[in-house]
Amino acid sequence: MKSGQLPGVKQLRYSPAPRAPFDVEMLSFAQLRLMDRSRQRTRPQRPDFHVMALVQSGVGRHTADFVDHPLRERTVVWIRPGVVHRWTDVDDLEGPLLLFTQGLPPAPGPVAQAAGDIFGPACWQLDKDAWDLSIWAADHLRHEHAAAVSNPRLASAPLLAHLLSALVLRVLPVEPAEPPTGNPHEHTVFHRYRAAVEQRFTRHHRVRDYASTLGYEPRTLTATGLGAKQFLDQRILLEAKRLLAHTDLPAARCAEHLGFQDAANFTTFFQRQAGLSPGRWRTRHDGH
Known part of the structure; x- marks a missing residue:
């Protein structure tokens, strides 16, 4: 796929x-x-x-x-x-x-x-x-x-x-969602990071990988107050939910598609982020 x-x-x-x-x-x-x-x-x-x-x-x-x-x-x-x-x-x-x-x-x-x-x-x-x-x-x-x-x-x-x-x-809403910072440089960093995540989240799951690609120190991303790790985890989780709801792929194949080394790591990640195992989440949301 x-x-x-x-x-x-x-x-x-x-x-x-x-x-x-x-x-x-x-x-x-x-x-x-x-x-x-x-x-x-x-x-x-x-x-x-x-x-x-x-x-x-x-x-x-x-x-x-x-x-x-x-x-x-x-x-x-x-x-x-x-x-x-x-x-x-x-x-x-x-x-x-x-x-x-x-x-x-x-x-x-x-x-x-x-x-x-x-x-x-x-x-x-x-x-x-x-x-x-x-x-x-x-x-x-x-x-x-x-x-x-x-x-x-x-x-x-x-x-x-x-x-x-x-x-x-x-x-746009009167108070559109904005990164919680007034620093223009931090806005630029965040938007570059967001674009990089969209291109690579199925392969790279660590913030430091993106920092290296973008030419920043890891602390530059984590110090912006923008929740770099949380944003990355939520993007992976969203795609995991889409795979579980709209495909028949077993958890192991979903894990492979999203760049996890094995199904166990994927299940642990999903359980931690969603509060349910992949199987239970799929049962609740199949076809939505």
């Missing part, structure tokens, strides 16, 4: 409409239902792109990495690449739905930081003032996208990227 693939989960690749060859695509819940009459949306799926939705009306439910979220008016949904999710119930929902690629948000900056946060929130509510501004931002992006599709002469990829960034900044 290739890294990132889960046999029980539909892998979704970014594929915009032929006449809309941009890194962002605007849809709606109504269009999602129309395109998905077989209701594949209710089964686990794992996109390699970002999915963002703004619920303007209706009530429903959404599941992201084993957490069930109620959906109602003024809910924002953000599914980042690699997250296993399903639209549990969106039959009654209306509102804009946008897809965009991993590389679209300009970097560096708060939008790119939020886009790269593997543990960032999947759903949250906005107050009315923030919501109204968010809908205006989404409408602006929708109009520009429609104009770019209908008239290539007007198409501007940088403009679409900036309008998307404006929308993301507007919908």
